[in-house]
Amino acid sequence: MTEKAKKIHIELKSGESGISSFAGLWPIAELYRMSGLPEVIDRDIGARTSRGFRDSEHILSLILLHLSGGSAADHLPFLKEKLSFEKLGISVPSPSALRKWLNEFHNGDEDGKRGMGKAFIPEENGYLKGLGTVVSRLFAFAVTEEPREHITLDQDATFIETEERGANWNYKGEKSYQALNTYCPQYDLVAGTRYGDGNVPPGWKQQEELERILESLPEEVKGVSLRSDSAGYQTDLLTWCTEGKHGRFGYIPVGISCPVGKEFKKAVRAVPEEDWKPLCRAERNGTTGGETNSVHPVQEWAEVVYVPTNLGRKKHGRDYRFLAVRERWDGLLSPQKDRQEERKTESEAEAEAEAVAYPGDQLYFTEAIRLLEEEVPGVKKLHLLDLGGRVYKTFGIVTNIEDGADGGIFGYGQGDPMDGEKIIRWQRKRSGKAEEIHHILKDELGGGHVPSKRFGANAAWWTIAVLALNLHNLMKRRLLPEDYGKSRPKTIRFLLYTMVGKIVTHGRRTVLKIWTGDRGGTLFASVMKRLELLQSMPD
Numbered sequence: 001m002t003e004k005a006k007k008i009h010i011e012l013k014s015g016e017s018g019i020s021s022f023a024g025l026w027p028i029a030e031l032y033r034m035s036g037l038p039e040v041i042d043r044d045i046g047a048r049t050s051r052g053f054r055d056s057e058h059i060l061s062l063i064l065l066h067l068s069g070g071s072a073a074d075h076l077p078f079l080k081e082k083l084s085f086e087k088l089g090i091s092v093p094s095p096s097a098l099r100k101w102l103n104e105f106h107n108g109d110e111d112g113k114r115g116m117g118k119a120f121i122p123e124e125n126g127y128l129k130g131l132g133t134v135v136s137r138l139f140a141f142a143v144t145e146e147p148r149e150h151i152t153l154d155q156d157a158t159f160i161e162t163e164e165r166g167a168n169w170n171y172k173g174e175k176s177y178q179a180l181n182t183y184c185p186q187y188d189l190v191a192g193t194r195y196g197d198g199n200v201p202p203g204w205k206q207q208e209e210l211e212r213i214l215e216s217l218p219e220e221v222k223g224v225s226l227r228s229d230s231a232g233y234q235t236d237l238l239t240w241c242t243e244g245k246h247g248r249f250g251y252i253p254v255g256i257s258c259p260v261g262k263e264f265k266k267a268v269r270a271v272p273e274e275d276w277k278p279l280c281r282a283e284r285n286g287t288t289g290g291e292t293n294s295v296h297p298v299q300e301w302a303e304v305v306y307v308p309t310n311l312g313r314k315k316h317g318r319d320y321r322f323l324a325v326r327e328r329w330d331g332l333l334s335p336q337k338d339r340q341e342e343r344k345t346e347s348e349a350e351a352e353a354e355a356v357a358y359p360g361d362q363l364y365f366t367e368a369i370r371l372l373e374e375e376v377p378g379v380k381k382l383h384l385l386d387l388g389g390r391v392y393k394t395f396g397i398v399t400n401i402e403d404g405a406d407g408g409i410f411g412y413g414q415g416d417p418m419d420g421e422k423i424i425r426w427q428r429k430r431s432g433k434a435e436e437i438h439h440i441l442k443d444e445l446g447g448g449h450v451p452s453k454r455f456g457a458n459a460a461w462w463t464i465a466v467l468a469l470n471l472h473n474l475m476k477r478r479l480l481p482e483d484y485g486k487s488r489p490k491t492i493r494f495l496l497y498t499m500v501g502k503i504v505t506h507g508r509r510t511v512l513k514i515w516t517g518d519r520g521g522t523l524f525a526s527v528m529k530r531l532e533l534l535q536s537m538p539d
């Protein structure tokens with residue numbers, strides 16, 4: 001017989017409990033204070049000084065909103081109730097007060113210059129420029145805490161889709177805004193961000209944004225490297241970096257994806273088969289050549305002789321190098337033929353490749369590729385190319401890094417010489433992390449929300465989401481145990497931010513009680529102990 005369920009008695013109490021369901025956010029508030037951000041914000045922004053909530057209070061409230069899982073101004077009352085930090089000196093504004101404050105960042109004089117068919121980003125007013133300075137100052141604080149002489153900067157743009165009427169259409173046919181982020185992997189922080197309309201080309205004025213970032217770097221940084229997708233494949237940017245035209249940093253090593261056009265494909269076809277070197281290998285099961293498993297290259301690379309006209313007029317500095325990566329594509333094979341391919345020995349596969357490598361097959365493959373690119377979505381971006389009777393996905397990289405350069409500044413051992421393979425591997429580290437940063441900002445934080453029809457208000461909202469991510473990553477790097485190094489905000493939200501605490505008052509003392517036996521309690525205690533060792537931001 002099923003045991004009768006025990007009756008649970010509910011007891012309702014009048015008044016407030018003093019319990020916070022987001023007590024684990026307190027270390028973020030303390031890190032915010034100890035980093036010196038409130039003073040920097042109130043001094044460098046100045047949108048609110050003598051009336052209402054201060055700029056620093058608005059920004060801290062939004063940072064806590066992003067990290068708690070909120071994604072809109074209307075979620076602030078819920079944050080206020082669940083946080084219960086007012087007794088600890090943290091006030092949360094109302095949604096209407098926040099919206100009014102965000103509107104201060106909008107430069108209405110620039111509205112008439114925006115629109116479809118125009119590559120234009122509105123000039124920031126003084127408040128929005130000040131907010132950008134705050135991002136730079138937090139990055140400088142991280143560098144001061146853990147100095148490095150050479151850092152890498154990854155530049156990558158992302159669309160922020162919206163139905164807001166103030167947005168423009170991007171090249172994908174979606175209404176959106178756009179953000180160009182400059183991320184530093186050594187510190188796991190965004191060094192700067194630029195907000196723009198969706199119709200603006202992703203790499204538009206990328207050099208200008210890079211120069212702005214470089215000017216904001218603290219003096220501890222002596223050198224920088226640049227990585228970018230093909231949006232950064234621009235003559236002016238490449239020349240500026242390679243010829244060392246920046247007064248402070250001089251020559252800037254680059255690794256940038258390049259377009260795989262007709263002339264680049266022609267140069268790839270001219271590479272002798274023996275010049276292709278393995279980049280990634282994989283095991284093939286079965287008996288091959290007398291062995292249980294064989295190892296075959298999944299991707300190969302080669303340096304190609306390619307001198308585009310727009311880069312052939314360099315006056316001085318290092319030479320440009322173009323590296324190609326090819327990966328065999330089996331998209332045209334049926335499942336049955338796939339199984340046949342797996343059963344072939346290595347010698348049989350090589351013999352087959354030689355047998356089909358004649359001009360008639362090349363014409364067939366070329367026409368088949370053309371039809372696929374026209375009819376199948378997504379195939380064109382694979383840059384399919386027929387080489388030796390096989391079809392390959394093809395990718396290209398341009399770099400100004402010479403063989404033999406010290407690999408220490410690129411994440412390899414000090415004195416370890418660079419070569420083409422290491423350059424490709426270094427450049428590739430950008431893409432996966434860039435997508436991760438975009439996903440976190442837009443989906444795990446509230447950056448994907450567009451709160452207003454006013455461009456400047458949306459730019460401020462996005463920039464504060466970046467600040468929230470940076471504070472989270474700074475805490476993760478400096479205050480959490482090493483095991484949490486790869487944890488995203490949603491993970492730390494579950495493990496730490498949502499732990500319960502009780503706020504009590506004893507005379508003139510206000511106490512936030514945390515129980516170490518509760519989930520996250522020991523972690524909370526460890527974070528607070530490490531927090532005491534941090535130094536404040538320098539003036």
